Amino acid sequence: MKKRIVNTVGITVLCVSLLMGCQPKAAEDAQTAAVPKEAVAEAAEPAKDAEPATVDILQFKVEIAEELENAAKLYMESHKNVTINIESSSSYQSDLRAKMSGTDQPEIFCIDGPEHILNWGDQLENLSDQPWVKEVNDGLLGAVTNDKGIWGLPMTIEGYGFIYNKAIFEAAGIDLEAAKTYEEVDKAFAELKKKIDSGELAEEFPVLEAVTEFPAGEKWVGGLHTANLVLSCEFGSAMEAFEAPGIEFKYAKAFKDLIDLQAKYSPSADSLDKLNTVDYGQQVGGGLLIERVAVIQQGNWITAEVMAMDPAFLDKLGMIGMPVTGAAEGKLPVGVPTNWAVNAKSSDADKAAAKDFLNWLYTSEEGKDIVVNKLSFIPVMKGYDNLTVSDPLGKAIQKYSAEGNTIGWITSAFPAGWSDGVMGTSIQQYLAGKASWDDIIADAKVQWSDLKKK
C-alpha cells in the first residue's frame, strides 16, 4: 500500500512537472514582452517612432507573394522597429476566419466589397483620414465606402478577357483584335482551327493543338468571371446587385455561347467532360505559354507568371474583350479585385505601422516603383505619371479604360459560395452532359435567392 502511494505521488509529480514545463518560459516571455511597453510608456515622445510593431499581412494573391515580401524587406530596412510577416494563402477566406477567431489576427487583410464590410463590421479600421484617400482615382473606392467611412485601399485594377498569342494569329493571317461580336470571334477561332487541323502551322508552332483551353476544374473561371461578365451587364453596379433580391439572368444565352465557344475549340472538344479536370496550370503554364493553345480566358494577373517563365513571351500577348451578345461587345471587364483593410482590433502601434506601410507602398517613390514594376499592378491613384505600365496586358486594360469600353466587376455582390459551389459546379455538370443549360440557369437563380436570404 505504502509503495503504491509513493508511486502515485511520484508519477503525479512527474506529470505535473511535465505540464509545468512550459510554464516558466511563457512567464519569461510575458515578462520580457512587458518590459519594453513600460519602457516606452515612461520614455518621452521622440522614442515613439522606435516602438516595436509587428504587421502580419494575410492576402490571397499568391502570384505577388515574392515581390510583396521583397517590398516588405525594403520597408523594414528603413523602419527598423517594424517587423512585417506576409502570408499568402490560396485558401484565404477560411484562413482569415480561423485567424480572426483566434489571437493571431493579421493587421492587414483583404476585403472585396459590401458583403465583407457587412461581415467584418467592427473589425475594420476606418481609413478615411489616410493621406492616399484624396489621390485615389474616381469611382475606385465605391465598393469600400459607406456612410460611416472608407474601409479599404484598392489594391490594383485588373481586367480579363480573351488573352491570345499574337504570333499565332499573325502566322495564320487572322486579325483577332478587330473581332468584336460573337460571330466575328467565332469565325476567327474557326479559321484558326482549320489551319491548325490542316497542319499549316505545325512547323512554326509544333505543340499547338487547339485554339482555346477552358479550365472547368477551376470553378472560378466560369462561375465567377464569365458569370460576372453577363451579370454585370444585367446590373449597373455591385451595390445594385447586392441590394437586388434575385437575378434574372437576362444574358443566359450569351453566357452559354461563351462557355460553348471555349469548349468547342478546346483540345477536348470530342469529350467535353475532360475539361472538368483542366486546371489553371494546364491552361496558363501548360497551355498558352508553351503555345499548345492560342487563346485563353484569363486576366492581366498572369503577367507575373509569364515574367517568371520568359519575360520576352509577354510581348506576344494581346487581350480582347469577350462578347456578351446584345449587351457588351468589344468591352473589357475592369475592376478592383480586392482592397487592403487594416484590423481595428490590433494594438495602436501595430495599426500605425500597418497604415504607414500601405501609405509608403502606394505613395512613396520607392513604393510606386514596386507597385508598377515589381507587383505589376495598374495604379489606382494619381501621381504615377512618370511610371508607365510596361506589360501588354496592362496596356490593353488602360487602352480599353481610356476609350470607356469597360464593364464593371460585381463579383463582390455575389452571395458567398454561389460562384464556385453553384455556378462553377453547374458548368461542370453541363460540360459532362448531365444537365441542360436551361436547368443549370434555373437552378443558379433559385440558389442565388436562397443564399441571399442566409
Place this chain on the structure above:
Amino acid sequence: MKKSKLTFWLFVLPLLIPFLMVVIWPAVNGIYYSLTDWNGIGKDANFIGLSNYVKILTSDAGFFSAFRFTAIFSAVCIVIINLMGFCLALLVTQKLKGVTFMRGAFFVPNLIGGVLLGFIWQFIFIQGFEAIGKLTGISGFSGWLSDTKTASIGLVIVVVWQLSGYMMLIYVAQLQSIPQSLTEAAQIDGASALRRLMSITLPLMRPAFTIGIFLTLSHTFKLYDQNLTLTDGDPYGSTEMLALNIYNTAFDFDRFGEAQAKAVIFLIIVVIISSIQLYFGKKKEVEM
C-alpha cells in the same frame, strides 16, 4: 479507502481536464451553434431551434448524395483494405528473403501526409494515365478524374494504397501471437494449408479484424484530405464526401450553423455504425 479515492483522482485529473477542455466543451459548443444561424464571421448568432436539422433532413440533396457516396465508398474501402492488409500480412510473415524490407515498403505510403498523397495521385491520374493512354492507344486510361465512376475508383485506389500497409502491421502482430504449437499440431494431424488458415488462423485473428475494420471504417468515413486534394468533389460535386460537404457548407457558403448541424448528424451516424460494428465484432471473437 479514502487514500485510494485520492489516488483515483490524482490519476484521472491530469487527463480529465484536457479531455473536458478539448473534447467535451467544443462538442457542447458545437451543438449549441448547430441551433443557430451563425455565418461563421459576425457576432450575431440567432437561436433558431431545430430548423437547421429540419432543412438538412428534408431538403438538402447535396448532403444526402454525399452521405450515399461516403457509405458506398467506405464499404468498398473497408473490404479491400482489410483483405489487402491481411494478404500482405500473410505474405510478410512467410519465411522469404527480404520480408523486413517488404514490411517497410508496404508501410511507407502511410507515412506520407494525406494532402501530398492526393496531389501526387492527381498528377498520376491526370498526366500519367493520360500519357499511358496516348502511348498504348487504350482510351480507358484517359480522363480518369473527369468521370464520376473512375474518379471514385481513383479515390479508392489512393486510400487502399495508403491504409493497406497500416492494417498489415496490425495483422502481422496478431499473426505472430498465434502459437506455433496449434498450427504444428494441425499439420501433424494432416490438415492442409488452407484448412489451417480457415480453422485456426482466421478464428484467432478475430480481435485484429475487429480493430482493423473499426480503424478503416472510421478513417474512410471521415476521409477529408485525399478527397479534397484528389478530386475536390469534382466532377460536379459527385465525389463529395460528408466531411468535405460539411467544410464547404461552413467555409464556402458561410453557413456555420448549418454545417455544425450536419457535423452533429455525422457524429451520430459514425457513432452508431462503429458501435454496431464493434458489438458484433467482439461477439464473434473466440477465446483461446
